[in-house]
Amino acid sequence: MKTLPAGITEGQTLEGDLEVGCDLAVIGSGAGGAVTAATAAQAGLSVVLLEEGGAFGTERFRQREDEAYPFLYQDGGQRATKDGAIAILQGRALGGGTTVNWTTCFRTPDYIVEHWRKKHAVGGVSVAELAPHWQWAEERLAIAEVPLPLVNANNQKLLDGAKKLGFETALLRRNVIGCAGTGNCGHGCPIGAKQGMLNTLIPDAIKAGAAVLTRARADRVLFESARAVAVECTLLDAWGVGPTGLRATIKPKAVVVSGGAINSPALLLRSNAPDASGRLGRRTFLHPVVAIGGFFDDEVAGWRGPPQSVASHAPVHRGEEMGYFLETAPVHPMLAATSFTGFGGAHAELFVNVKQAAALIALQVDGLHDDVVGGTVSVLSSGRAALDYPIVARQWRGFIEAQKTLIRVALAAGARTVATLHEGPNRFSSEADLPRVDALPWRTGSVVLFSAHQMGGCMMSDDPKQGVVRSSDLRHHQIDNLFVVDGSVFPTATGVNPQLSIYGLAHLAATRIVDGLSKG
Amino acid sequence: MKRRGFLKLGIVGGALLAVAGTTLAVLPGDRSVRPRVPLASLSEAQFAVLVALAARVVARTTADPLSVAHAVDTALRFAPPEVQKDLGLALGLLDNALVSLLTGGRPTPFTMLKEQQQDEALRRWGDSRLALLRSAYQGLRKLCLAAHYATPPAAAALGYTPSIAKPEPPAITARGPLVVDLAALRARDAVEMPPGSPAPVDGGTP
Numbered sequence: 001m002k003t004l005p006a007g008i009t010e011g012q013t014l015e016g017d018l019e020v021g022c023d024l025a026v027i028g029s030g031a032g033g034a035v036t037a038a039t040a041a042q043a044g045l046s047v048v049l050l051e052e053g054g055a056f057g058t059e060r061f062r063q064r065e066d067e068a069y070p071f072l073y074q075d076g077g078q079r080a081t082k083d084g085a086i087a088i089l090q091g092r093a094l095g096g097g098t099t100v101n102w103t104t105c106f107r108t109p110d111y112i113v114e115h116w117r118k119k120h121a122v123g124g125v126s127v128a129e130l131a132p133h134w135q136w137a138e139e140r141l142a143i144a145e146v147p148l149p150l151v152n153a154n155n156q157k158l159l160d161g162a163k164k165l166g167f168e169t170a171l172l173r174r175n176v177i178g179c180a181g182t183g184n185c186g187h188g189c190p191i192g193a194k195q196g197m198l199n200t201l202i203p204d205a206i207k208a209g210a211a212v213l214t215r216a217r218a219d220r221v222l223f224e225s226a227r228a229v230a231v232e233c234t235l236l237d238a239w240g241v242g243p244t245g246l247r248a249t250i251k252p253k254a255v256v257v258s259g260g261a262i263n264s265p266a267l268l269l270r271s272n273a274p275d276a277s278g279r280l281g282r283r284t285f286l287h288p289v290v291a292i293g294g295f296f297d298d299e300v301a302g303w304r305g306p307p308q309s310v311a312s313h314a315p316v317h318r319g320e321e322m323g324y325f326l327e328t329a330p331v332h333p334m335l336a337a338t339s340f341t342g343f344g345g346a347h348a349e350l351f352v353n354v355k356q357a358a359a360l361i362a363l364q365v366d367g368l369h370d371d372v373v374g375g376t377v378s379v380l381s382s383g384r385a386a387l388d389y390p391i392v393a394r395q396w397r398g399f400i401e402a403q404k405t406l407i408r409v410a411l412a413a414g415a416r417t418v419a420t421l422h423e424g425p426n427r428f429s430s431e432a433d434l435p436r437v438d439a440l441p442w443r444t445g446s447v448v449l450f451s452a453h454q455m456g457g458c459m460m461s462d463d464p465k466q467g468v469v470r471s472s473d474l475r476h477h478q479i480d481n482l483f484v485v486d487g488s489v490f491p492t493a494t495g496v497n498p499q500l501s502i503y504g505l506a507h508l509a510a511t512r513i514v515d516g517l518s519k520g
Numbered sequence: 521m522k523r524r525g526f527l528k529l530g531i532v533g534g535a536l537l538a539v540a541g542t543t544l545a546v547l548p549g550d551r552s553v554r555p556r557v558p559l560a561s562l563s564e565a566q567f568a569v570l571v572a573l574a575a576r577v578v579a580r581t582t583a584d585p586l587s588v589a590h591a592v593d594t595a596l597r598f599a600p601p602e603v604q605k606d607l608g609l610a611l612g613l614l615d616n617a618l619v620s621l622l623t624g625g626r627p628t629p630f631t632m633l634k635e636q637q638q639d640e641a642l643r644r645w646g647d648s649r650l651a652l653l654r655s656a657y658q659g660l661r662k663l664c665l666a667a668h669y670a671t672p673p674a675a676a677a678l679g680y681t682p683s684i685a686k687p688e689p690p691a692i693t694a695r696g697p698l699v700v701d702l703a704a705l706r707a708r709d710a711v712e713m714p715p716g717s718p719a720p721v722d723g724g725t726p
Contacts, residue, residue: 008699010697010698010699012694012695012696012697012698013695013696013697054698055697055698055699056698057699057700059686059687059689059700059702059705060689060698060700062682062686062689063682063683063684063686064670064672064682065669065670065675066670066671066672069666069670070595070598075598075599075600075603076595076597076598076599077598077666078595078596078598078599078603078663080659083651083655084655084658084659085655087662177718178717178718180683180684180717181683182682182683182684183683184682184683190682190683190684190686191684191717191718192718193717193718214698237694237695238692238693238694238695238696238697238698239597239692239694240598241597241598242694244694244695301679303680304683332675332680333669333670333674333675333678333680334665334666334669334670334675336669337665337666337668337669338662338665338666338669343576343577343578343579343639343642343661343664343665344576344577344578344579344580344639345579345580347577347665348578348579348580348581349580351678352678354678355678355679355680380600380601380602381602382600382601382602384600384601384602386600386602423646423647424647441647443651443654444651444654444655445646445651445653445654445655445657445658446646446647446654448658
């Protein structure tokens with residue numbers, strides 16, 4: 001058994017099977033995995049960081065959707081819920097989701113952390129305990145409020161409309177240094193301004209001696225007498241599609257699963273990991289999004305500037321009804337073309353004016369109500385992950401309400417006409433039209449829905465009947481040397497864009513994991 | 521039977537599937553369109569239906585339906601095999617005369633219909649009571665639109681241009697490295713950075 005050298009080894013270039021020993025194998029290089037790998041390497045542990053995606057760096061990010069989605073997203077950008085109803089934007093690259101996210105940073109809201117404590121027996125991760133770890137991330141990743149001149153016309157429409165309706169709004173905090181507003185956060189930052197894992201914690205980990213193996217798909221974790229003993233990987237070609245025929249086997253002292261929601265539970269399901277809670281793969285949440293295109297007389301060019309710089313959380317607390325918050329989405333040709341409904345002439349006639357369109361989105365906070373239990377991850381016969389996510393009546397009601405709010409905001413901002421993402425007649429030009437929203441086809445396949453935030457599936461709880469991992473250090477309840485560190489441990493949606501929530505929790509957990517492993 | 525669960529087929533959906541495989545041979549559609557290069561994901565019959573479908577989805581744009589169909593076939597390689605199979609199956613259903621009849625249309629394969637009738641057939645799927653057909657409609661529609669609008673000329677026609685000029689990195693080969701030799705790249709072609717950009721770092725790849 002040999003060791004891998006510090007630095008990046010690209011799996012597709014290997015010429016033979018690989019068997020490697022180390023202290024810690026970390027599966028996934030996104031917000032959870034990179035933080036854990038760097039923390040462990042800096043503490044002196046030998047670390048192998050495994051990544052299914054490719055080692056694409058800034059020089060390969062060319063502001064092209066036809067390159068970004070196939071190479072930097074799960075399923076080449078085609079991931080969706082099993083019934084196709086919700087399109088799932090989820091990263092798959094070195095740096096994981098942080099390579100393609102839109103850089104928005106929020107600490108986990110107090111009410112969410114409190115809900116986890118009360119409802120899901122989450123202990124040891126209070127706001128007070130998380131605060132220094134959020135602060136660490138904010139400093140390391142240069143998280144700061146967006147300067148006003150960088151707010152693009154798309155976000156200005158949200159700001160104007162929300163203010164006119166009396167909604168509280170805020171400028172967002174972002175993890176960037178020297179952002180020039182190229183608008184390509186979702187395609188890999190072309191100038192290296194984004195302080196994602198690719199530019200920060202992965203280099204930190206390597207500097208501290210970590211080995212990174214890309215294009216290595218973790219097929220399963222092997223267990224012996226209630227301990228994780230190996231991680232078996234298929235090495236993929238440079239396209240990330242076909243196997244090269246070679247395999248990598250990592251034999252670590254402990255395993256950290258950081259594949260993100262959907263992939264982490266799928267890996268543990270493939271591995272036949274014990275699941276005393278019956279919760280493995282369950283309670284997967286998506287912050288499901290309804291959106292509108294608001295068409296203005298002036299140019300919006302929603303592809304320029306930071307994709308997100310303004311938010312309103314005014315409608316987040318709605319008691320028995322679903323809460324939601326308002327943000328924007330970038331309006332790049334491909335992403336927007338697949339969002340607007342219809343085909344042929346009807347589609348082209350609207351879409352030709354896309355330069356005048358603002359895209360406003362409402363993200364629904366799922367998981368806080370008893371009947372909103374989220375989706376269930378399963379493994380297809382090919383081994384790939386699938387997510388079944390039934391949308392319950394309370395959620396449809398929430399979508400309708402959020403849709404009305406979005407239309408009102410766009411109209412208040414001066415939109416000439418607003419298009420919802422439903423098939424059939426879907427244009428609105430005055431508040432008097434709002435009752436028609438109820439009559440839109442609110443059913444799967446008739447309205448385009450999205451998710452850019454995936455959470456849950458390996459939820460944390462100190463009660464082994466409720467959670468897959470315990471909350472204090474995210475250790476698996478039945479396997480002593482197995483940890484899950486990523487967004488899959490959240491017991492509900494976070495109610496905010498989740499990246500900073502993951503950084504903070506990962507850093508807290510990694511510190512405790514390293515402490516535990518060092519002791520023995 | 522496993523795949524039935526994937527698209528959540530109801531009883532009627534199951535009946536549709538049962539006839540899908542059997543009638544294609546009885547009432548063959550138009551298969552005169554041939555792929556330009558070997559296909560990555562679809563069969564030639566499925567591809568021919570996709571070309572006809574793409575022609576309607578991207579109608580009134582500058583798109584060439586055959587190019588769109590090839591781009592969709594390539595894109596499908598990245599989807600799970602189960603999804604590839606389902607979309608191929610959906611194309612078969614769309615061109616199946618008996619399915620068309622059962623779902624309120626004419627007993628004619630999609631590829632043999634006139635343009636206006638093809639649009640009606642697509643709208644019927646988009647507005648179907650069967651979630652399966654709506655889902656297939658959305659999946660195929662989105663793939664065709666994505667394939668067209670992701671191309672730089674289509675994006676440019678809408679007024680979209682990349683913010684900065686960047687040098688062309690080496691082409692990707694199946695076993696080749698992805699990490700770019702930055703010194704060579706810089707020597708070949710300068711990167712034009714917009715005002716306010718961070719100082720050039722080592723490309724971001726550690």
